[in-house]
Amino acid sequence: MMKYSVSAKILRTLASSCRNPRSFSTGQYDSIPKEKADAVVIGAGVVGIAVARALAMRHGRDVVVIESAPTFGTGTSSRNSEVIHAGIYYPRNSLKALFCVRGRQLMYKYCKEHEIPHRQIGKLIVATSPSEIPKLNLLMTRGVENGVEGLRMMEGHEAARMEPELQCMKALLSPVSGIVDSHSFMLSLLGEAETHGTIFSYSTTVIGGHRGDDGINLHISESKSLQNWDKKSRLKPDLILTPRLVVNCAGLGALALCKRMQGINEGTIPRPYFARGCYFTLSNVKTPPFQHLIYPIPEDGGIGIHVTLDLNGQVKFGPNVEWINGADDVSSFFNLFDYSVPRDRANRFCSEIRRYYPSLKDGSLEPGYAGIRPKLCGPGQSPTDFVIQGEEIHGIPGLINLLGIESPGLTSSMAIADHITATLSK
Template sequence: MTESAEVECVVVGAGAVGLAVARALARAGREVVVLERAGAIGTGISARNSEVIHGGIYYPGGSLKARLCVEGRRMLYTYLDRHGLPHRRCGKLIVANDAAQEAELTRLAERGRANGVEGLTFLTSAEARALEPALRCTSALSSPETGILDAHGFMLSLQGEIEDAGGAIALGSPLIRAEASGRGFALHVGGAAPMRLNARVLVNSAGLSAPAVAARTEGLAPEHVPQAHYAKGNYFSLTGAAPFSRLIYPIPEAAGLGVHLTLDLGGQARFGPDVEWIDPLSTDEIDYAVDARRGDGFYAAIRSYWPALPDGALQPAYAGVRPKLGGPAAASDFVISGPEAHGLAGLVNLFGIESPGLTASLAIADEVAARLSEAA
């Protein structure tokens, strides 16, 4: 027999953003349960990224990505410092190697400054090489506010705060469907102990599965459920010592930021992601294996800014998938779809929360909490 329980707020998805939303709601005194279909927190998008704290340079002015990345980055550094969590404000260089790329670098700097990104400075080739002797470029844009963090440590801290505030994480608990009514939502939850939850507030932060979760919300009009597009990004790790102390990024490319060099907190270098559009039947069918042959294309891209990359130095590492709301030819913003958009009181759907979602997570959480408070 399926049990039934009452709860004020349910958040679907225990990635960085879902946990941040649940923390914000719990700290505001609301009763919160997080439903996570996997057996642990942070096993989806949040476990398969570069763990970069983004400055906020790339995103169009006035977009949610621009505003929430800059706000979220500031909040994230404060949070990590306050909680003593591992991170490093290592900075990054975006590099140009011809006149066309230098013009794009100027546009990026103008956009970043308009977005409120602090400390952006142009470097000549000699100045950049003084910082990073292995680098080749004609000029570079320095972003000192870019950094790296331990994403899982951050999520564990969020989980602890949720639980300290009286919230709960229900692992192995997929949301099968939701039924909207005037009093909230009847949530049918699967797993080893299926149950029904009656909630006044429902936040869909299911990442790659967010459109599918929305489609299973009875009462939500189909026009408020976007089509999902998936961009797989493959990463390769470097055998041997990292040649750089900062992150190195080329000029952005379509649907991504180019094959860039990032560092983990142990100093290991990795390169990626590339962009591989995939069309799985469902998110459960996604193949995260990295095809070693894709590394062939990495060498030329990396040698444009690190000519000394040795042959055979790259090894397949891991892959992630970004939820895109537009296909290969379209750029897309974060979408926070609340009652003002779809008319269902208490429902917030988060769509297209890809990079810089980890950086922006605390600001996204405050945005969701504010919209729910305004609608109450």
């Protein structure tokens, strides 16, 4: 395979040159420095890092990862439950089901081999009223269809023997669910990607692109130079990169970025929705009240305010579902979301949590953190699958878009990466 000297030099130049964005019209690309590249991954979240690693290790590609933030994993990848999901919730043969089951297996193996902190602590999904029992049965059926190992339905009293603080009528035990230190996981994948020649260019933003005679042209700017942008005028790139392959792993910004690709078939870009999920931590406890992950029956837009334990023994409750109204392309492109966790949400959390943990004490919840789900369905709509689009769908050669990579995206990351490399090998 042809080796590209690539953009390292140019991107370093880019990082040291602070230019202000200027307005320009189509046809003015000539004055902009251009560089060829082999493969570009947009976004250094867990998915982008896993994809870059797989491209470099399995495909021998020269990979450049372009990340708008000053370091990796600062987006949704560091604002989640850090749960290794089993693969129970998703329709049979959906990408979510396939990638979650496969991704989980790959992740456990990887974590063991690379000594990434993780624990397969198991999870109980609980029905707390008679009306929830058919929904729990449905989850059991789905999980079995998806190939989730070891699922077992149990009566409430049996679940209470495992977890004395738990109150429920029935529970579904998933022994293969677990927790992981997602930062260590990303750091390890990233190290391997770098060892195989991948270059990570931080504080660098892909502001758009166009379809040129030589393939896809990516418009790239130093992130700092976008801070003073008036949000209206057209941005002028500092560099145009012409890669043979681009994988858009921009998470919350992925759809807005699609719209900034001139020549893309706009009709193929799904409508974005966003839903915030807040977490509260349990304070003033010496020992965690639970040994397993405890999940209620899923709700519209999420899988319910659950109990998550992290590897330091801290207990977290969340995430709830707060649909975000009026998020436009600019706010998602620049990740201008509100990540605060208002203290007054605690009351609503308490009443949800007490359905399965009745002895939760008043005043024991402290605001934690929030994450935003990049969704492709809105309130009341049926859940959607992950979307992976290639040229045959959107019309731009060399571009692969990963859209709607919400939960279980962390668990699925290595399987998504495998899928991309397998598709390219065909």
